[in-house]
Amino acid sequence: MTHERTGNGRGGALSVPRPARPRRFRRLPVAAAALSVLGALAILVATGVIWPGRIFAAPYEVRGVDVSSYQGGIDWELLAGDDLEFAYIKATEGSSSVDRRFAASWEGARRTDLLVGAYHFLSFESSGEAQARHVIETVPADATLPIAVDVEYYGDYFAHPPSRAEVDAILAPLLEELTAHYGAPPVIYATPAAYDAYIAGAYPDSPIWIRSVVVPPRLSDGRDWTFWQYSHRDRRPGYDGEEPYIDMNVYRGTRAQLTELTG
Structure with a gap:
């Protein structure tokens, strides 16, 4: 050494x-x-x-929320004033369930300048015709946005998903009857997994509302999305429910173009 x-x-x-x-x-x-x-x-x-999605969604000017009873009572004037242009409100699920806050939220949101629509949660356990009747009985026809249908897994269906043929047999007549009643093709909301399994390559008339909370969405069949749910953990003023977060979305286009979706 x-x-x-x-x-x-x-x-x-x-x-x-x-x-x-x-x-x-x-x-x-x-x-x-x-x-x-x-x-x-x-x-x-x-x-x-x-939340990473917020960064990627920032360039889109038209943004909105989707809510259900989990957000509780909503001060719609306060919420609408927080840089929002539209709101989707949960109305129905399956062939018999109605969201307990739907009527109050619908009335409150319609008193604002927001463009307002309702969404239906698709059940794999009842027919499309029965679900369509339930939606039509519940959701007024004077909405300023098309009705939306939420297609995603739930409960035991995560582990045992239905086949595409089974879902098509429910979803196709549901969309057909809702289009006839409300005068515009329903929007289809889907998670990426549900989109790939049940929507990709089909239902060309329906605008697509896709969930992707980390990176910008890219649909597997090359289709363009119309709405993008970019965050499910935002905090906004004006609601007092058990769920502290609220879903945020953007629309690909202008507010004027959004109003044209209702037909």
Whole structure:
């Protein structure tokens, strides 16, 4: 081992240098810092402070919310004043269920300048005809947005999804009857998994409303989306329900173009 003389001005004392730390140990503080940053970001995302989809959705000018009874009572004047242009309100599910806040939310939203529509949650357990009758009995025909049909997995269907033929047998007559009654093709809302399984390549007249809360959506069949649900963890003023978050969406186009969807 060699030693290096240090010129310390006090008789040239010798010092023995410490052995160099292996590189793997020098990397540990960097890795720990990176993990801390990632952990902090994960917490901010989980609490809705940061949401990646918001960044990508920022260029779209026409934005809106979708709500259900989980948002509780809504001060629609306050909510509508928070840079919103439209709202979709849950009305029905299956062939018999009505969202308990639908009537109040519908009345309140219609008193604002928002473009307002209702959505129906598709059931895999009752016929399309029965579900269409239920929607028509519940949702007024004077909406300023087309009716929307929410197609996604629920309950045991996540593990045991129905076949495309089974869903087509329900969805096709439902869309046909709703189009005839309301005068415009319904919007189809879908998660990416449900879109790929049941919607891709079909129902060309229906505008597509797709959920993608991290990155901009790209539909597997090359189709353009019309609405994009970019966040399910936003906080907005004006509601007091058990759910602290609210879904945010954008429309691909102008408000004038959005009004034309109703036909």
